[in-house]
Amino acid sequence: MSQSYRQIFGDGLWNNNVAMGQMLALCPLLAVTTTATNGLGMGLASMVVLLLTNVIISSLRGIITPQVRIPVLIVLIATVVTLVDMAINALLHPLYKVLGLFIALIVTNCAILGRAESFAAKNGVRLAAADALAMGLGFTWVLIVIGGIREILGSGTLFSHASLLLGDSFAWLEITVIPNYSGILLSVLPPGAFIALGLLIAFKRVVDRRLKSGGTQQLVVPTL
């Protein structure tokens, strides 16, 4: 059942990406991506949670029996999310005011349970950590891209308020792409998230098809 790290990162970043391949975690994805900065914050928080849960569950996999695995996994995930929620509230309070609601929602983020159940519970700690990093990075870049598209179209800026999240040394990230721009309202509203995600998924399918066009044509089916 062991996979190479190359394969794990390929899956996480592109082939079986949380948002574009597995179609999981769409609730936080659609809700927070009004700006690229929010996407980045949510992505990093999810990655930290995923890393902790994958490592914990992978190291406990010897004593957890299949019959009670779901309640045990849920209790562990809920605990880690609560601890991360408290830590961010205490240490990164400005970020918490932006993301507070969604951090608690990571509990219901099926991607975390999905990775715990389908990967961490069957693989060693190191592989599980690699998988968490790969999946977390994959989720983060999709969040940033969707947030960036919506932010540029909606308000003409990119990474606004990034210094709030990353500290003042990252103020250079805040770019005004189109000055004096009134913005396409639709892009900031919830439908904008659906449209941006749809375009991104379509783009992935086109690329996948191009890559495979020489070999066997294969239908890309979302795998859970």
Add this chain to the structure above:
Amino acid sequence: MATVASPSYRQRVSYHAGLLAGICCMVSMLLLIGNMESEEIISDHLEADKQFLLGQVLPAALYDNAPLREIEVLDNINGFTKPVEIAPATLAGQLSGVVLQSSVGGWGDNIQFIIAADKRGNITGVRVISHKETPGLADGIELDKSDWITRFNGHSLQSLTPSQWAVKKDGGEFDQFTGATITPRAMVNGVHRALEVMTEWQQQQLASQATQTGDKQLAQPSTPAAAIPAAEQPQQGVTP
């Protein structure tokens, strides 16, 4: 999930129950520790947030008490969608202003706001705390997006007639936003109503202060307390 050599005792119900119980005990301990470590820092942050908001609407020179600790909740006030929280600002024991926090119904959902006025009823500041109005159209009520909210500053029930407390479209003094009238209209009405409530409440406070001071003087007319210097007397009503 099951390892290759799964011992037979792991098939027993008692093992499952024990495992669940053990995990639950472990995580409870972790959560308890986490809560103990973070509780104080988090409540400090919340306090600082509130203090920051208060500083936005009420100039620091106007008060030396902690209005956030003297909040009174008024239920069933017309014109608001949540109970009204009202607090006095005092300077050297004298009432110097009133702070009010409540919400009004906007286009999307409740618009929660905080407003303060000095003792003459002039608005010192209004800020929107949270709202769900349409971004780009009606979010000009946020200070980040527009200075619209600062145009209430200095106004009072005397400076404008009741019919002037309206958006320009309705014949009043305040601008509406292009394509969004309901949000500014709700805010203007809310601020106007808040001023009325604050004025009434301030009069009640002053009246009850006066009677308290009066009662004390009546109750002990011949004790030395009646002979305290005039300058200290206003203190009596506020710090009984």
